Amino acid sequence: MTEHIAVAAGLDAESADWPRALACTGPRREEALARLHEMLVRVARGEVARRGPRLRLTGPELDDLAYQAAADALVAIISKLGQFRGESRFTTWTYKFVIFEVSAKIGRHFWRHPDVRLDAEDWERLPDRFGFDPAQEAEWRDLLAALQRAVTEELTARQRRIFVAIVLNNVPLDTLVIELGSSRNAIYKTLFDARRKLRAVLAADGYIDNDCMGSS
């Protein structure tokens, strides 16, 4: 804690005071915990309200989710207090935890939802997923057939499973994280590699340009 306070010495006074108050004992700590919890609930409620219109969740469920996210974020923040390095205001650092908790809880909600299908391969959905106009099918039919072929023949089993779940079945990535017992980073990396491979195949067949972004 001594090292932490020394690092935070260049911060604004409020950000420097938060970790000290939360690390001490007695009424000062209790007051800081109550204030932090109140702040986290406010941010969580704002975040679920922001995401609410796109979720199949109603008012009381959203409120429950917000309170659970705030409570879990508070536990995480206290356990990681020593990791606050003063690179942002303390409150900004804490908001990050509650936003992540909201994401994780939304992912868990969809995991429990009976409509979520991970492995069903309904390729008829593909044009709609990318917004291809059915009236112009003659223009994109070959492209999507080539894409389906590349998914089937070029991707690894894991890449294919993740592509099918996320692209065809519209499963949220955070839900897939829970389903596969993986991490957001690992799922994203798998899909990243799959996207790059598919682009290369479609470019080699002359369907699209192979202009990956970046210099290396």
Added chain:
Amino acid sequence: MNGWSALDRFLRTAQSDVGCAEAMQMLHIYAELTAAGAPAEQRYPGIAAHLRACGPCGEDFQGLLAALHSEKD
């Protein structure tokens, strides 16, 4: 956006993309810079590339930004 451009955008991958772990680690710093009007994209191009490509991390970034803006209301 039509189907061709949506597919093209989906299949594009940036070499500078830092991935979820690093973006999540740095998100509070990046969001605070952005909220302050500082050139966060120029300072952290790999995070900017990731937030453009990764739906969940982009959503978290927008949420954090909204929380920072709500402080001013």
